[in-house]
Amino acid sequence: MKQNDARGTMHAERESTNLPFIVPRSDFRVSTLRVLLWDIDGTLVRTKRSGVFRDYTTPAIKRIFGTAGRLHEMQVSGMTDLQIICEALRDEGFTPADVAARRGEICEQFVAELERVTNAGMLYAAIPGVRETLAAVEREPRYLSALLTGNVERAAYWKLRVTGLAEFFRLPGAFGEDSDDRRDLPALAAARINGSLGLNLLPAQFIVIGDTPNDIACARHYGARVVAVATGRSHTAQDLLPFNPDALIEDFDDPAVLLRTLALL
Ligand SMILES: [Mg+2]
Secondary structure, three states: OOOOOOOHHHHHHHHOOOOOOOOOOOOOOHHHOEEEEEOOEOOOEEEOOOOHHHHHHHHHHHHHHOOOOOHHHOOOOOOOHHHHHHHHHHHHOOOHHHHHHOHHHHHHHHHHHHHHHOOOOOOEEEOOOHHHHHHHHHOOOOEEEEEEOOOOHHHHHHHHHHOOOHHHOOOOOEOOOOOOOHHHHHHHHHHHHHHHHOOOOOHHHEEEEEOOHHHHHHHHHHOOEEEEEOOOOOOOHHHHHHHOOOEEEOOOOOHHHHHHHHHOO
């Protein structure tokens, strides 16, 4: 499957993992199909200590732009990588266009530093129960899983590979190099997924699953549904509730909980 957009190199990266694009199984009606758009950090994977994000992004940004600006003082959860860099460098004379123009280098450096500082992935782990939950979802013809993450695509798949979750994500998605505003990502993911499947799924057939208010906001912006999960470091269930997700679950300890939740949306 070829994507005729400007992201050929990123698609080539996914293709290099030999993950085939999937076609819908025959035993479902299109109107009942739901695409789950999974966030990564704090939702599918977590680091074994805090601060790993800054460890790999600070040297990457410094190498490209000569400074990491105010990255050290920022709260970054739920932001896209492009957005984080724009925000960090705003007072350093770099415009969002300057940052976007170097997205190729950004993707390359982020993965290089990620591999270097995390010692071959030893610092990342799948969140408990996530693997079993993804497997349970995959057994249901009604659901497909895809990624909607602030990570640049290469970093996203790197994190999924080292945590053993990459096999569940064979559809296109939306990633951190796509926009400096996460609210743009659901529409991009939906367009790519519809193109890949040859379908025209409606916004309400997409369900964002994420651990921050930004995940909820991006879903609302597009008209998707959203399940908030209190699995991240930055927001508890109490923190997330005021943002009015369609549903909220505490963890993935019992895969049946997400399936029951999805069935109600
Ligand atoms: Mg997250």
